[in-house]
Amino acid sequence: MADLAFQAIDALSGTVREAVINLLYRLADDELIIGHRNSEWTGHAPILEADIAFSSMAQDEMGHAQAYYSLLHQLGERDPDTLAFGRRPREFRCASLVCLPKGDWGFSILRQFLYDASETVRLTALSESSLVPLAQLAGKLRGEEKYHLMHGRSWVLRLGNATDDSHRKMQAALDFAYPHALGLFEPTEYDEPLAQAGISPREDELKRQWESAVAPVLADAGLTVPEGMPPIYGGRVGQHPDALKELLDGMQLVYNIDPTAKW
Amino acid sequence: MVEKTSKRQNAETSEGADKADCQLPIADCQLDLTQIENWKLEIGNPLATAIVRALESVTDPEIPVVNVIEMGIIAGVRMEADCVVIDMTPTFVGCPALAVIRENIRAAVSAVTPVRVRVNVVFDPPWTSERISETGRKKLKAFGLAPPGNHCSGGTMQALERTTCPYCDSQETDLESLFGPTLCRSIHYCRSCRQSFEHFKAV
Numbered sequence: 001m002a003d004l005a006f007q008a009i010d011a012l013s014g015t016v017r018e019a020v021i022n023l024l025y026r027l028a029d030d031e032l033i034i035g036h037r038n039s040e041w042t043g044h045a046p047i048l049e050a051d052i053a054f055s056s057m058a059q060d061e062m063g064h065a066q067a068y069y070s071l072l073h074q075l076g077e078r079d080p081d082t083l084a085f086g087r088r089p090r091e092f093r094c095a096s097l098v099c100l101p102k103g104d105w106g107f108s109i110l111r112q113f114l115y116d117a118s119e120t121v122r123l124t125a126l127s128e129s130s131l132v133p134l135a136q137l138a139g140k141l142r143g144e145e146k147y148h149l150m151h152g153r154s155w156v157l158r159l160g161n162a163t164d165d166s167h168r169k170m171q172a173a174l175d176f177a178y179p180h181a182l183g184l185f186e187p188t189e190y191d192e193p194l195a196q197a198g199i200s201p202r203e204d205e206l207k208r209q210w211e212s213a214v215a216p217v218l219a220d221a222g223l224t225v226p227e228g229m230p231p232i233y234g235g236r237v238g239q240h241p242d243a244l245k246e247l248l249d250g251m252q253l254v255y256n257i258d259p260t261a262k263w
Numbered sequence: 264m265v266e267k268t269s270k271r272q273n274a275e276t277s278e279g280a281d282k283a284d285c286q287l288p289i290a291d292c293q294l295d296l297t298q299i300e301n302w303k304l305e306i307g308n309p310l311a312t313a314i315v316r317a318l319e320s321v322t323d324p325e326i327p328v329v330n331v332i333e334m335g336i337i338a339g340v341r342m343e344a345d346c347v348v349i350d351m352t353p354t355f356v357g358c359p360a361l362a363v364i365r366e367n368i369r370a371a372v373s374a375v376t377p378v379r380v381r382v383n384v385v386f387d388p389p390w391t392s393e394r395i396s397e398t399g400r401k402k403l404k405a406f407g408l409a410p411p412g413n414h415c416s417g418g419t420m421q422a423l424e425r426t427t428c429p430y431c432d433s434q435e436t437d438l439e440s441l442f443g444p445t446l447c448r449s450i451h452y453c454r455s456c457r458q459s460f461e462h463f464k465a466v
Contacts, residue, residue: 049440049450056442063357136386137356143391143466144355144446150420151441 006131006199009074016197019190020131021075022093023200026236027122028068029094030184032084033244034115035061036251040102050105057112057148064141071133085255089245095235097180099244106159106169107177113152114181114214119145121209122200130198153217160221167222174218175226182207182231313375314340314347321367324360325445328406331368335394338385346379347372352390355446355466392465404429409451409462426462428453436460 006012012020038058045051069080077083097115102108123145126138159166185207194200218225234240254261321331331337331351338350349368353361365382373380388394392411395403400410409429412422423441425434426449433455440450448461 049442052440052444053442056446059359059446060355060357063355067356133386136389140356140386140389143389144357146466147441147449147464154420 006197009071009131009133012075012131015193016199017075019193019197020134020199021072021077022188022190023194024068024072024075024134025093026095026188028065028072028083029092030098030115031061031068032065033092033094033247034098034112035059035065036247037098037100037102037108038112041108046105053151054108057151060144060148064144067137067141071137081255082259085252086259089240089248090238092238092240092244092248093236094240094244095180095184095186096232096241097177097184099235099241099247100177100180101243101246103173104169106166107173109152109155109159110170110173111177111181112148113156113217114177115184116145116149116152117214117217118181118184118206118210120149121206121213125201125206125209129200134199156217156221156223160218160223170221171223174223178226179229179232182229183233183235185210186231186233186236188236310376311340314372317371317375318349318368321364321371323354324363325447326403326406326408328402329395329399331364333396333399333402335390335396335399336364337368338388343381346381347376349380349382350385351382352385352388352394354390356386358446360445390466392463395463403463407460408448409460411463411465422465423449423451423462426451428456428458429460430458431456 035058038054038061041051041054042058043051045054065084066080069077069083072083073079078086097111100107100111103111120142123138123142127135127142129135129138156170160170161167185203187203191202191204195202215225254263315332318332318337319330322329323331323334323336326334334354336351336354338352340347340349342348349372351365351368361384365384369380369382395410403410407429409426412426420438424436424438426436426438427434428436428451431453433453435454437452437454438449439452439459442448443450443461447463447466449464450459451462452459
């Protein structure tokens with residue numbers, strides 16, 4: 001960790017400031033988009049408790065996105081609502097994993113678990129960031145995300161070990177999702193300045209921690225981690241699957257009709 | 264809010280005059296409200312007392328029996344230039360009641376102070392369930408909402424599966440759902456009194 005701590009967000013300048021803005025967009029956009037995907041289960045999940053869980057997680061993730069967008073706003077970016085509703089797909093910096101359609105229940109559960117594990121690793125690291133306002137926020141969010149991970153873990157174990165059918169679906173979901181999940185750790189040109197300033201560890205370091213966090217749970221669920229599949233990158237530089245555009249077309253519909261509407 | 268400007272005008276003339284004329288030594292009460300029970304005894308300042316009373320009248324709309332001080336949401340109160348600044352540390356960052364609580368705090372405190380009131384949302388100190396006072400815990404329980412466990416950053420699966428029933432104090436309970444009607448609650452079932460109940464999650 002660097003000796004220098006950035007006590008306030010406006011203490012940032014130059015390359016480090018640019019790197020932090022990019023990092024915050026990645027964090028915020030991942031949260032907003034997975035939050036929206038979670039909300040697609042509201043009213044449709046297999047059982048009431050599952051419905052409530054995904055709806056609650058959606059609310060949490062969107063609240064977290066808003067907190068990150070507020071930090072961006074303090075750095076001179078547009079206000080949180082405009083950042084969420086007023087940007088085109090290529091301006092988003094989310095990974096492909098969060099963009100993918102909700103799929104079947106097994107896929108949504110598995111994606112959520114892989115994503116929550118990455119968030120836990122990331123927030124744990126960021127809670128010791130030299131950027132104090134980010135460290136404070138990360139520490140706070142980590143306590144909330146704990147429940148998401150518990151939820152995902154218990155479902156992965158249950159579905160992985162239940163019936164042949166559920167096991168088969170979970171393995172198929174894992175084979176499909178894993179390269180996208182690796183894309184959460186897409187290296188960027190900002191890895192080095194962020195690491196040197198003690199703001200965030202490098203992506204490959206976070207990926208290593210994530211792999212050791214998910215491996216034992218997947219093994220307990222009787223699932224095999226696919227090997228040798230190249231990560232799916234592009235999200236961090238604005239190249240997204242078509243699913244993101246479809247999602248944003250729906251999510252931003254009202255805003256695009258009338259950006260000044262109150263609702 | 265009614266703008267009451269006389270004190271603020273004083274404040275603008277000079278800082279020394281402000282301190283002499285203002286009779287609002289709120290700067291004395293830069294206190295951490297987690298120690299609220301102790302703090303009440305120490306207050307010799309009528310305005311600080313009025314602010315505390317005002318804060319005590321504000322509740323979380325989703326848990327109307329517990330006020331914001333008992334919930335540990337108030338992280339600090341201080342005088343800054345010509346306004347009272349109240350730091351609130353939110354229970355859950357995505358809590359939809361946040362904006363309502365913030366505005367209710369501002370309105371309640373504005374009603375008892377002659378100066379402007381600003382409510383900041385802060386994450387330092389982070390809100391944890393440890394911040395809920397003993398009185399707050401008793402009220403939650405009486406409300407039928409099991410208070411969070413005392414183990415800091417607790418909330419393990421094992422602890423959740425043995426959450427104490429707020430109705431009969433049994434630990435023969437099952438975790439039904441990690442998520443409930445609000446972000447801060449989980450749902451449980453008591454096998455002793457055969458009653459479903461909600462629990463305020465430890466964070």
